[in-house]
Structure formats: structure tokens, C-alpha cells
Amino acid sequence: MKNALGGVDTVLLLGGRSEIGLEIVRLLAGLGAGRVVLAARDGFDPPDLGAEVHVVPFDALDVHGHGAVFARATELVGDLDVVISAFGVLGTQERYDADPAAAAEAVAVNYGAHVSVGLHAARVLREQGHGTLVVLSSVAGARVRKANFVYGSAKAGLDGFAQGLGDALHGSGARVLIVRPGFVIGRMTKGLAPAPMSSTPRQVALATVAALRAGAPSVWVPRALGPAFRVLRLLPRALWRRLPR
């Protein structure tokens, strides 16, 4: 249960290898979360998180297995106070241009699988009458750019889905928190030059945990990206198109 000061006890992380996801879990454990379920592909060796950790096999593309992941998680730790949907693949636009099948598969992970996970989470949290689903969206979806429009369009879909889900859950006690980081310097973006207003997984995690405690519906990381994108969305397409990346 989320307590009076915003602390939680149980966490399910889908995408158990996710740097941001693990960083969020680490912070929550430091604040008192005692039991963690990491859902990840096979062969995963969980790091020490300062809490009781369980590992459950999870394959994002095996959407028919998602229900079982939730069943197993609740069996292990009871009510889920926080569910973090953090799996994803980045991939370059050049690669997707060359291999449309790979693009479709990436979208299936970055969007389709999140829809399945999100709906399963919603069912569980609604029945519990409490709990927060954390969805890792991205500024890439706030306005899709030609430099990574496959990835960006999946994130745009995911962001819209998460907003709709949050509205659908309104009044049920369950919530959705949408996290919109800018460029995150980490494993996933290795070799890419950081964009302006980039952040580290730890900064994203800190902002996420603060938003969780405050019960906020969404958070941009860094915060300044919110107002920045309110303006950038209005930029004429002719200009937007010319952005280098």
C-alpha cells in the first residue's frame, strides 16, 4: 500500500534490465519498498537492490504470456503498489529504413507490448483499488521527428494510450504516471551524441519517484522540456523538418 507519506511496499518492474527502471526500483527500495519483482527475459541475474527480489520470466513480444506474469507477481508479493513498464528498444532510423520488418518488430515492443502490459496492469490495479502504473514515454513521441520517426511514432502511440488509460482509471483509486525524458545518457543511447536537455537514468528516476510521491499524472525530465515542447509543437512543419536531429 502507498502510505501517508507516499512510500510504497511492492514494485513490479517489466523490463528488469532497464537502467531507468532499475534506478527507480533502487530509489523506492531506499525509501522503504520491501519486495520487488523483476520481469525480464531469460538468463537475467538480478542486481542487489536492497530489497527482497524475485525474478519472473517475461518476453515483451509474447503478449499471450503477459497475464501469467501479473498472476505470478501478485502471487509472490500480493498487491502491486507500483508497476513500471520500462522495456523498449531504440534502434536507428537507418536500420529501420533498410529493414522494415525490424521496424515493425520494434514498434511491437515499444507500443503493442506496452498496450498489453498496460491493460493487464489496469485490470489488477483497478481491482486492488490502488496502485500506480509508471509508463516510460519519451519526448520523441511529443512531436515525431524525421530523425527517428519509427521509434518516435511508437512513443507517440504509447503516450496517447497512457493518457487514455489514466483517464479511464480516474476514480478507481489506480493511477497512471507518464514519464517523458529527453535524451537519456545510458546504455540504450551509447555512441550517440547527447542532445540538449539530456539527463542520466538516475535523474529520470529521481524525477519519477518525486512525481510518484506527489501523485502527479505526468513528469518531463528535465522539467523544462514540458514548456519547451509546448512551444515546439507549434513550430511550422517546414521549420520542424529542418531540425538536424
Add this chain to the structure above:
Amino acid sequence: MTTFLTGWGRTAPTPARLARPRSVGQLRELVASAPRRGVVARGLGRSYGDAAQNAGGLVVDCTGLDAWTFDEGSGLVTASGGVSLHTLMTALVPQGWFVPVSPGTRHVTVGGAVAADVHGKNHHRDSSFGAHVRSLTLVTAGGEVLTLRPGHPLFAATVGGMGLTGVIAEVTFGCVPIRTSMMRVDVQRTADLDETMAVMADSDHRHRYTVAWIDLIARGRRMGRSVLTRGDHATPAEVKEAPPFAPGALARAPAWVPGGLLNGLSLRAFNELWYRRAPRRRTLTQGIAPFFHPLDGVEGWNRMYGPRGFVQYQFVVPLGAEETLRGIVATLSEHGSPSFLTVLKRFGPGSGGLLSFPMPGWTLALDLPAGGRGLSGLLRGFDRRVAGAGGRVYLAKDARLGAAMMAEMYPELERWRRIRDEADPAGLFRSDLARRLRL
């Protein structure tokens, strides 16, 4: 009907189906129809945290179970679980009787008083509510209506059991005779914490009721300075005319309530004023309501903390662990934590409830706004110090403790679980507090 419920601190609301039975028959039907998420009883919602909440499940509002009788010969009240102490006092005080234990508010139900095994200013002499219970009836998970007496394991698990063994349908308990409706009160200001504790330890036994209000803002030499009140029911010789108990006259807000939201500034001013206003030493007569329930005069005072609500931290450390108490008071006054009424009390023997809070020792209770910076870490630090000293935190006030600490603080927890599991193998009785603390 689905309703969002909170405790008195107005934090962490969760939705539940709320039902209000008017008879034990209806109560049994409700328990039998409990959903997968289980059921828990609720009284007047005066516990501060999530004890009387059940997210996604059923909550049984017991206030419709309101029948009671009094036997003057034996001094025994038999009351349904939803009868409030306010109702009982209003009727009994004019007849010359008083409840055996009264918490700081009289707007609690008999069921809530047993479930939390509440204590009052007379704990050092009279123990807690459960010690005065002769028998109780419990609607169990199996739908039975059991009559339990002291000595029965399920009685010990129910007193202080926070509603998790079943719904308390009826309680028979002893009342105490009084000769007037007034209190003879001795008020004394002390210079620091050591003096407060020394005076309490020396003179507690001479008074039925004692409590100290501590000024947590004062630092340095004056750290822990207090206003100590010790009282007894007055004799006719001590009062010229004894007015009947008249709660209606108390509806006005006492003058000292700071206006607007409670914030650091107003709390600071209030603490200073409360201390200065008190006489160095004086004896006076006071009505029952201002003596026992000063806050009941202010309708809905819990809203003054604003939308984020507040938490109360109440702990006890055993006699001999005075250093721990002193350390926590020092941290609080250094931290500059604005607390409204911080109360210190010396406890006597416990009642035998397996999850009851009181133990012989010192208890401190303070209110803190939930939005305060660093509050979670501060209180977690206190938890460790309290548990390390063999003490514990009061579940009826708690809204943030974790399961590991709970197990450390309540050594009878395993025994309690075994008894509960036998009475309720499927875990039908459940609350948000039970989930949070993994009871």
C-alpha cells in the same frame, strides 16, 4: 456504494464499498457476502491512518449498531460496537458514572476502542480499555457470533487486533462512579524535559489522570519544557455546584486555535503561547470536556492541515529507555518540526492484548503535516531508535510504518497471527493497514 475513505489524518484515500448494517443479522449477511478483497469494520474513523480502510473491498460502517444498556448495580455497560463514548458519557455522567478509559476525543466507538485497545490519561493507574472489558461478542469469518472473555486466546487477539479477527458486535465493560461532573486539576509548568519526567514519575500515582504537553519548539536548556496537568474527578466539597455534562456548550472554538492553515509560523506562535498562558502552578476546576477532549470543541480541526493531511507519530519506550526519548525530543526540537499538540504520558501495565500498544514506559505523540520535507526519513530514523529500545509505534495513529519494523516492535505478532489464522484461515478480514504491515 463506492466511497473513498481516509482516516483522521486525511492521507492515502482508497475506494471501498461502504455498508451500514442496522442489526447483527445484517452484519452477518454482509460478512458472508464479502468480496475477494475482504472486509473490515469501521467506527467513527478517528484512527489517523488506514486502519479502517480496505481498498477495493468492503468496509462495514458499524455506527448503525447503536443499542446499549447500563446496569447501575454492577456498573456494567453492554453496548453494541457502534455506540460512541460521546453517547455513553452524555447519558451516564449525569447519573454519576464515567467510562473507564477515555481517549483524547470522545467521538470513538466502543468497537474502535476495543480494536485499538485505547488508552487515556489514566493509563498509569487503570491500563487501557481492554482491561475493563468483561466480555465481547465477535462476528467471525465463519459467520459465527462468538462470546469471548478475558483468558480466551481470541479475546487477546481481538483487543488491540485492529478489526482483523472479526467485527465486534457487542462489548460489556465496567464503568467508574463519579460524584460530580467536574475535574479537580493541578496545572504546573516545568522548565525542561528532565523536570517533566521527574515530576511525572514522582507524582503520577497520586492522581487518576496525568499528561504533559511538551513545547517542541523550545531548544537548548529549555528543551522539553512542559505544561503538566494532573486531575481527578472532583468531590462535591471541591465544587460549589456541579453542572451536568453538557457537550452542546462546547461547540464553540476555544480562543487559542490559530486561524487558517497550520503552518510553521502559526505552530511556533501557538507553542509559545500555550506555554506562556499556563500558570506556573495552579489548581482549578474544569469540566469533563475541556479536560479530556479539548480538541473536540473544534469541529473538523483535522482539515486545518490542508489537502495533504497530516500524520501522528506516537511511540512508547519502556521504562529505563529515557535516553531514547530524550534523544528523539532533542532531534525534534533541533529539526524545528512544527507540531501542534505534543503530548507525553507515562504508561502503566498493559492489558494483555497481543497487538496492544501500551507497555510500562513513556509515550510521546506528535502531529506533523504530511507534506513536510524529509519527514519520511526522520520518522524512519525514530522507528529504528524506538525499536532498538524495545518500544513500538501505535497502530491506531500510524499511517507509514513498514512491515519489517512492525515485526520488530510487536514481539507477539507471530502468536497473534496463529490465532488469527485459525479464526480466519482465508484472510477475510483485511484492511489497508493490514496490507501495508503484512499482518
